[in-house]
Amino acid sequence: MHAINDEYLYEIVANFRNQKTPAINFDYQRGRLEISGIRSMPEIATNFYRPVINWLREYAQAPATGSTVLSLKLEYFNTGSGKCLVEMFKILDQLAAEGHPVYLKWFYEEDDEDMLQSADDIEILLKNITLERIPYQDPA
Numbered sequence: 001m002h003a004i005n006d007e008y009l010y011e012i013v014a015n016f017r018n019q020k021t022p023a024i025n026f027d028y029q030r031g032r033l034e035i036s037g038i039r040s041m042p043e044i045a046t047n048f049y050r051p052v053i054n055w056l057r058e059y060a061q062a063p064a065t066g067s068t069v070l071s072l073k074l075e076y077f078n079t080g081s082g083k084c085l086v087e088m089f090k091i092l093d094q095l096a097a098e099g100h101p102v103y104l105k106w107f108y109e110e111d112d113e114d115m116l117q118s119a120d121d122i123e124i125l126l127k128n129i130t131l132e133r134i135p136y137q138d139p140a
Contacts, residue, residue: 020043021042022036023036023037024052031063031066035073037073040077041077048084049088053087067100069103070105072106073136089126093125093129096129097128106119106122109136110137119133
């Protein structure tokens with residue numbers, strides 16, 4: 001089994017964390033990945049997401065027992081972030097193609113047509129991942 005270095009990932013992502021980037025929490029033992037925040041619009045998306053993508057590639061070599069669940073809850077992501085997210089989804093789609101169950105929980109504000117359309121667009125690319133759209137209401 002590969003040694004997944006969660007501390008390293010945390011340190012790298014924490015160094016780039018600011019008002020324009022989401023919180024990222026990956027729990028290898030449980031097979032849970034969470035990306036959440038108001039927006040994902042780092043100036044250079046690859047600088048922010050590269051450690052996450054590398055971690056995910058390593059994870060895919062020896063995934064957690066059971067299933068893997070990626071929860072995505074963003075109100076907005078820019079084009080650069082979208083490309084990085086697609087790269088992550090493709091890694092997970094390949095993992096699912098190899099027989100490991102993968103679920104994508106796509107949270108979106110109930111009246112946010114753009115994020116719902118983004119989920120529809122992403123679903124076309126995914127052949128093996130189960131995508132669940134989960135509407136929520138803004139508590140404000």
